[in-house]
Amino acid sequence: MATLSRQAMKMFLGEQKLCRLATVDRFGQPHVVPVWHILLDGDLYIETSPNSKKGLNLKANPKMALVVDTGDSFDAYKGVMIQGRVEFVKDKKMLARFREAMAQRYFGTSEHPGYKYLVSGGDPLLMKVIPKKVVTWDYSQKK
Template sequence: MAELSDKVIEFLSAGTRTGMLGYVAADGRPLVAPVWFVVDDGQLAFTTGRDTSKGRALARDSRVVICVDDPPPPYSFVQVQGLASVSEDPQDVLDIATRTGARYMGADRAEEFGRRNAVPGELAVRLRPTKVIAGFDISD
């Protein structure tokens, strides 16, 4: 298992950068979808619906990748490859949804978004890193 360095965690946790989740469709096509995420005990965590394309793909194949970039110069990115695990535990889903809501919508709306997104059929997903590739300040 690869570990997220302090510098990678700081980058991934900064602001409201969106992760791009790469996964494989049922017919083998590669797909990418944006996800809001938080760093949770050395893993990337997000929520998704069990019956969405992402949720169905995770049930078939837990191998995924998330790439996060910082597009203004001097350009940086982190790619986290790994294995996803899912939980339907209501408290787990609520925890991740609330923390994600706080990050992307603000602390004052965290509970609102947590409750809105922690409904039956939602999954808490954790990506356990197996490989991390990072490039910081690429154009310097």
């Protein structure tokens, strides 16, 4: 099995629109949910509500794992798994950059009603993913 180069990994993360984020609750129970992600300046960011299950889990324990993958047959499987932690971002300018990128990526415009609804929900929890371990795979690259 081939792996992705750093550049190919970043391109792949930029192409895929959904990742699965794993956190652990206070009882040690894993919690896995799909989330959107944005690459800014080479770093991966995610956002959620501070009172969501994933937000509460990450505030109590910032360790997480996520996976972004694709493929519907063995020779097409490709993906990235990241284990690490999140760093909470308080910078309003970074939040504005993230949200503009999110609007363009997922809605095409910040004027879209779905985008406006999403960002109307109070204080967001913006998080930068700090990788500790990264694993990639690309079964389409036969060696």
